[in-house]
Amino acid sequence: MQKKQNTYILMTIPALALFFIFHTYPVLQGIFYSFTDWKGYGEWNFVGLKNYFNVFQDRRALSAYGFTFQFAIVSTILVNIFSLLIAMGLNAKIKFHKTLRAVYFMPNVLGILIVGYIFNFIFAHFIPDIAQSLGINALSKNILGDPDLAWIGIVIMAVWQAVAFNTILYLAGLVTISDDLYEAASIDGAGPWKKFWAITFPLIAPFFTINMVLAMKNFLMVFDHIIALTGGGPGQSTESISLLIYRGGFEGGEFAYQSANAVIYFIVIVIISVVQIRVLQKREVEL
């Protein structure tokens, strides 16, 4: 019996050690440095909470938070609307079922950075080109070059890429709903709208929760999209929090300061995830 326990310990200890060294320890270091003025090299002193206060007064940081939230909220909502619609479509009695499913799921296997470069070209040349030949002035300029509109371009690309994954999840939920329920509802005279709100939506509520939380969490960490589409510009209008931490930390000598920013970012993500799970799960129970 003791031998068996030793084996289990042997199975987990190396993983625990490596995980601590390469994950937990750097996290603790990050938190530690956030209370210092370390630039990433040379000497350092403790500065207490100074970095934290400064983040809250930093225009650039605040605008990064503003942009990231705006982007994440809009993208999460759009992704969930589109993926639910597509999943319901794919779950209906359609022709070319397998081909359509394969097409709609494909963006999920494509790397975000390269998809971003392709969309960069679409926004910079393809859309303006088409718009000009059709005489639509509003679209004849590259929206990524406009500080007020660039974020929309990022949303479009992010939604295009992310819908695939969320569609898979919704479809997994939809196939578990029995046809009998819809037939019974039809006999009771329920229309499509009524069926959706009374049957479909309540029954896929757990999938709605997962999708909202995962999408929001992923979008709050947006990085590759920005690098490929705008590099944070024009100006700093599309600089996300991840990008700011990366740039400030590695290129701007703000190691300690951006560590404080990362800690705040961490707390924000945890709070949002927990609140989302709480609120959405409460809804699941009520229904």
Next chain:
Amino acid sequence: MRGKTNWIITTLLMLGSILILLPLYLTITIALKTPQELSKSLLALPEEWRFQNFLDAIEITNFFNALINSSTITVFVVIFTLLTNSMVAYAIARNMHKKFYKFLFYYFVSAMFVPFPILMLPIVKQTSSWGMDNIAGLILLYIVYGLAFNVFIYVGYIKSIPKTLEEAAIIDGASTWQVFWKVIFPLLAPMNATVGILTTLWAWNDFMLPLIILSDRDQATLPLVQYLFQSQFSTDYNLAFASYLMALAPMIIVYIFAQKWIISGVTKGAIR
């Protein structure tokens, strides 16, 4: 209701799929055009297929080198993730009633909520001072960082495997190692497929970790090569798109052949 094709929805979905396919169509056609042709019409098919773009892109980006790097990383990460993460999860799943393993489970799983930027700056310092700013270091990091999510889904799956098979093996004199490798690991096949697929997608497409960890350009992965290439030769779109297409192609080809498993694998992975 039953058996009748809904043509309205079919048509809508077909129209919608144009939005998915258009960017890919553009990528393929632009990769095959000449710059002069590109300036004429963006949507048209190439008049003659110009494969020179691919040859040039291969040379400039050192494509095969990056392909080998990406493949090496992905293969090693997937193999070691399957072998080690499943083992850790097994030990945890069979001992969840003990405090230590319960703690271990929540310790690993809680890491899913830690955003990468919080450890990004220290991990770069750490890996470079330990001489791990290379492919080997990157492989190790992927295996370790995968633990959080993989332990979560493996443990859920292992708990649903009845213990009777293991008990029979133990009576026959098998050690815990033998039980794991001969009884449990083969039973994990569906979960191994899921973890394998998700890990492949992650290791192959990830951009941030190679960007910050790798210091030697010769070790760059396919996404990283596109990034380095973009900042130098951004104006030649034909060349750039040939390069993008070659970087996307391996995954698209795998997807076309393994589409069924990929979809079901992703589904299983995401729903606990």
